[in-house]
Amino acid sequence: MSLVWVALTGHLNYTNFLFGFALGFFILWILTRFGSSEDKQYFYRVPKILLFILFFFYDMIKANIDVTREILRPKFKMSPGIVAFEHRLKTDFEITMLVNVIALTPGTMVLKISDDRKYIFIHSLYLKDKEKFIERLRNGLESKLIEIIR
Structure with missing residues (x-):
């Protein structure tokens, strides 16, 4: 998801990559909140x-x-x-x-x-x-x- 974020914004730098990682981590956390323990x-x-x-x-x-x-x-x-x-x-x-x-x-x-x-x-x-x-x-x-x- 970090790479998708970097591709969408068009700016390849550490800050943008880390923000994309944090955003992807948060989105995945929301999506798997009610999933199995294997998902978590x-x-x-x-x-x-x-x-x-x-x-x-x-x-x-x-x-x-x-x-x-x-x-x-x-x-x-x-x-x-x-x-x-x-x-x-x-x-x-x-x-x-x-x-x-x-x-x-x-x-x-x-x-x-x-x-x-x-x-x-x-x-x-x-x-x-x-x-x-x-x-x-x-x-x-x-x-x-x-x-x-x-």
């Missing part, structure tokens, strides 16, 4: 996606600042390490999405996915406490990604 799933998923994007950008900016500080310091204070992360994901798509999000965050890199696909091996530049790292990953990125996808 869109209205629960879109805010979760937006919150995930904000959470990921916050995490990425924080990681960029940490890596930049490390580069500018005369002495390194990083503590690199490798973690075997046992995930709760079910499909290859979910695993791929998590691996991509981890790889996009500076300071972390996915080394390997185990043959049985139960573990993801992650290298981190700042691994002071493995349990805390795993807990943050499980309760942060993984749980938010599961909310969006499932």
Whole structure:
């Protein structure tokens, strides 16, 4: 509906696109108010996606600042390490999405996915406490990604 709005107005810019999205969201909300719960799933998923994007950008900016500080310091204070992360994901798509999000965050890199696909091996530049790292990953990125996808 955003693209239809942009085409009707003839002005392609972010403000017009976002207004078209909000207008389409509102129209769909009115049309599905009395529909089934399956019809309303869109209205629960879109805010979760937006919150995930904000959470990921916050995490990425924080990681960029940490890596930049490390580069500018005369002495390194990083503590690199490798973690075997046992995930709760079910499909290859979910695993791929998590691996991509981890790889996009500076300071972390996915080394390997185990043959049985139960573990993801992650290298981190700042691994002071493995349990805390795993807990943050499980309760942060993984749980938010599961909310969006499932």
